[in-house]
Amino acid sequence: MLNVTTAAQIILDLIQPLDPHQDGESIDLNHARGRILAVPVISNLDFPHWDNSAMDGYAVRYQDVQGCDEQHPAILEIIETIPAGSQPQKTLEAGNAARIFTGAMMPIGADTVVMQEVCQATGDRVYVKSAPQLGQFVRKQAAYYQAGNTLLSPGIMINPAELAVLAAAQCTQVQVYRRPQVAIFSTGDELVEPDQSLQPGQLVDSNRYALLAGLQQLGVEVEVLGIVPDQPEALRKTMEKAVTSADMVISSGGVSVGDYDYVAEVMTALGGKIQMEAVAIKPGKPLTVAEFVGKLGNSSRSCLYFGLPGNPVSALVTFWRFVQPAIKKLSGLSGGWNPNFVKAISMSVLRSNGQRESYLWGNLYLSGGKYEFRLAPGGDSSGNLINLAGTNGLAMIPVGTREVAVGEDVLVLMLSWI
The missing domain is CATH 3.40.980.10 (MoaB/Mog-like domain)
Structure with missing residues (x-):
């Protein structure tokens, strides 16, 4: 045995x-949730695609604002407004600023964004009352991912986050395992x-x-x-x-x-x-x-x-x-095959004859940042299907252990229903 x-x-x-080649199939992105990626995904797009703003505010040249404060604000001319989704039309020169919104493309010449809360706009002028750090609130092109590298590795399950990445990469057909x-x-x-x-x-x-x-x-x-x-x-x-x-x-x-x-x-x-x-x-x-x-x-x-x-x-x-x-x-998953065991505090007396590795079913829950396990009522007969309903964990009693007392640690196999 x-x-x-x-x-x-x-x-x-x-x-x-x-096998990723013999057992692969191409499916539409809309049907890819829960499937296992069979081949690497490589994109020809950088992420971000271009330098863009992480904040509503003003795109500026750092050298124009580096020494300003509330008593000595930097006064800049607003030369354009750049909403998200549009391409800047002008280049920032000395003394210029551009009104910019979150996600909008940075104009040529700008290297820093000053958030609007420390600015005061009057007509075509903006008063910058707090000096930013160089590059503040700028998401640099390719900072998250550089085109040509592996974007997603094979053997992963495609869940909501992966679907979002695939969509952003314009990958409308996905090669998955059957x-x-x-x-x-x-x-x-x-x-x-x-x-x-x-x-x-x-x-x-x-x-x-x-x-x-x-x-x-x-x-x-x-x-x-x-x-x-x-x-x-x-x-x-x-x-x-x-x-x-x-x-x-x-x-x-x-x-x-x-x-x-x-x-x-x-x-x-x-x-x-x-x-x-x-x-x-x-x-x-x-x-x-x-x-x-x-x-x-x-x-x-x-x-x-x-x-x-x-x-x-x-x-x-x-x-x-x-x-x-x-x-x-x-199925092709690259890892994470083994059952998920967590350490829990037993809230019930758990008994075994000690001769075999025993599994007792019950409820696993978090309390005060720690897992606790409570045995299902009604006995632990292998024929008793009824009290298995509603449980979410199996407490594992090792060979040689006959009893786990209340308050002692026990390993519990988590049962996931989602």
Whole structure:
């Protein structure tokens, strides 16, 4: 049985990220939010495009105002007004000033902006009553970015800030990675759809909906293959279809050691190389991971298969801890794959048997600048899906630790829903 850290590293090492050339596509800027940039973006524009004012005031020559003060103001002739979006028409000579507004282009000859609060304008004259520093309130051309350099690096997610940069660079078509293809299904004779009438002994297939939501949140394309009964031939057909069409396959159930648990057996029969069948984690011990390599469908490629436990909480915990990082790496993200753990003060007594790395769910919140964690009420059974609702963190209890007392530090895996 692998420890959690080793299992997580094995999984990440198995992932081959999408290829920027074979797996890239050009999309319109309007549809780029949440996508992963596949190639560097290089602009032929400087940022700022030209020297411009960072303040409403007056563009001046520093040498004309360097010694002024309220008792001895510099008196300058206003030769033009420059609003944002217009090009200056005149060159500043000695004793000249130009009325200028935030973002407006600096006129030739000016090297400094004096803010309007320290000036008094009368007719075509302005009295400057406070000496500025040289270059004050001037944004110099190319101070933020010089044309020809890399503007945005590949492997980043395009979020609002990146969209703004791309738009400013007039990059209306963006080369991104295609969305990873993930196939999911659930196994078990006891499972039924949510709209079916429950018979004694049956359970609604809630795992598929939870996993589908988690995958959609990660921005992947999902093929839902439904419920597969505990029959080797039915499982073989579904699994074969999944591994030949998807980059990754996720099933839940059928990975324990029961008489009707066939997932590992069918994986092997189809040529999958099993990398792990158990991890020292609670909940989620019976995690099975296999790699399929070679001729899959119409191409030679690899597919990673995750056989998650059937218990609802176990399925989600293993998804968050192991599958989510793998998808992030697969998608082309250059880093930040691993789960986000933060140190928090436990506001509840947290207990474990100490034999496996244990995850207890609850609420993580900031209080006085520090994170605090409070255990969800109602017990921590891996079958108790109900009290998982509304939680946003998983407190991690290391192997060998049986109790975390109130007030002690604990590492908490943050669950992000946005």
